[in-house]
Amino acid sequence: MSANDLALRQWTLLRSIPRYPQRASTRELRDRLLQQGFEVTPRSVQRDLATLSTTFGYTSEEEGRTLFWFWPKDFGLLDVPGMEPVTALTFTLAEAHLNQILPASALQLLAPYFKTARGVLGQSSGSRYSRWPERVRVLGRGPGLTVPQVQHKVLAVLEQGLLGERVLRIHYCRRGEAKASVHEISPRALVVKDGIYYLIATYGAQMPPYHFALHRATAAEILDQSSPKLPEFDLDRYIRSVRAFDWPIGRQPISLMLSVTEGVRVHLEERALSSDQRISATDDGRYRVEASVMSTSELRWWLLGYGPEIEVIRPIALRREIAATIAGAHALYRC
């Protein structure tokens, strides 16, 4: 074990140094090493920290007599094994996409990864990175709606509360209300719906849970108090049981039958509704699509978006529903 201790120990030390908003004292870092089985004197840690800091790029802050160590906030990352170009490419695509999905504060946490990805791409192409973003676009569906902001602090506290099963106190501004109210809640789950972070939490062990849209939280702090156990909280079942998330209507998938135009057919051949989707031509120049899908309100929204390009044949109930919705819309424009 002591054979190649040095490398591993210095390695572990480097990993233990946090990124800037955080700091760690020399003593603290030594404790972490002890905790991981490295028996070192404080002196050695001091020496390691001092010498390694010159070759790698981290720094320290002096406060009184103690030094606090940290990586610069915008420091990229040294990953082993190094990121490969294909992976870097994928990261770039992911970044472009996640921009439309995650709040800025969450994206910022991934920034170091995106940064190294750009670095790798810049290097491998030989040319400088500046030309790369000109070559990639990610296009989504629908207009590019803005993503509401979640505060850094709230995000960090959320994570602690959720993982550590701790009670947390949040200042939450209910929709429409100007002033925030204070809640002490036990976080149970996190649901991200269309770019909005919903914290699902209970007051103590009291069901049912409440939903907190995190961009409406103005402040949050963690309390030193464990969340009471909740026997068998099943997130999936809960999501199904609540209409708030617009999720499945009914538990069983339905057998959908559509009549679609050539354009929609082409699209569905690329991105199938389900794995058992079947497509066949019909006499009227359109196509019949059959697939088993969950019946959600999102499905209705998706179907409606195509207007006359999609006609719902079965189930009859869904057909009637869509027909009624379209009739309602038609009435609006009749004048």
Next chain:
Amino acid sequence: MSANDLALRQWTLLRSIPRYPQRASTRELRDRLLQQGFEVTPRSVQRDLATLSTTFGYTSEEEGRTLFWFWPKDFGLLDVPGMEPVTALTFTLAEAHLNQILPASALQLLAPYFKTARGVLGQSSGSRYSRWPERVRVLGRGPGLTVPQVQHKVLAVLEQGLLGERVLRIHYCRRGEAKASVHEISPRALVVKDGIYYLIATYGAQMPPYHFALHRATAAEILDQSSPKLPEFDLDRYIRSVRAFDWPIGRQPISLMLSVTEGVRVHLEERALSSDQRISATDDGRYRVEASVMSTSELRWWLLGYGPEIEVIRPIALRREIAATIAGAHALYRC
């Protein structure tokens, strides 16, 4: 410089070892070190590789007399500074989301990052990771359409060709055709549209470019031939000019005015159509929304999806267009 050479050198060595499908001989690794300014004898590299391999987890393959080193394919990653729990949480969310967006082969490249994220979460919560995925869901819009597969090999070659500006030869199966044809093309850009990878490429310097949906490529290889320069290929302008991607119709944003229901208003207050969006109540119990947005076919699709919940007031042209579409759909269900 030679002060703490050891740590940095071993570090660089570790980074130089590629992940499994790739391998690197001892000689090769030594060359890379030399290239980065470390003057070491082959013997030292051998020793380092041997001793470090036991403490870190990589292995080697013997082929004849030479050893080839590599990290196991499913090896997580050792990143410095270590991933923090909040970041890990965000990675988990990103993974859930990207599942619906990126082809499996691309996602697999990010797998090591997701894996370490899970590791961090499992550790920090004290409890084992197994309970974590029960606590997070990402819900998107629309039915969960399947994402077409892109082959690993194709992805890797694409990256080389695009970044290295090399000509590549692909076996491409046109839509509807059973047999693949061979194309020698110069890759120009990559567009990901709704989960589908489109390679935009030209035959030589000949405009206009063609689009290749990468999941229809059965094989690809890189040729040792540079792509001819294309003076000023502007991807944005190109996307605008081509209808294939359904992107902006017209260059200027339009002043959209809608009449929406309470439900839509709530949604738009969370996720605004634009930064200058304004909402006001009207006499009829609905709400007026005004915003400047790009006029795209995606916008039409989005508007239609809400049926009678959204009425387009202005621009008049768009109102007429939507009205006509709805009338068409209405006719389908009239029988």
Next chain:
DNA sequence: TCCGCATGCGACGGCTTGTGACGCATTCAT
């Protein structure tokens, strides 16, 4: 204000261990 305590750091001796050099065995290509 004074004393105890914690932290950083310079210095020193012992000794682990990294390092280059040499030589031999093995494999592959010409």
Next chain:
DNA sequence: ATGAATGCGTCACAAGCCGTCGCATGCGGA
């Protein structure tokens, strides 16, 4: 068959790591 390349055992030397001691400094409690 021969030479080049590679891996690896060995050895002597020296670099540098390590624990220890001692001193200086800053903070907090009595």
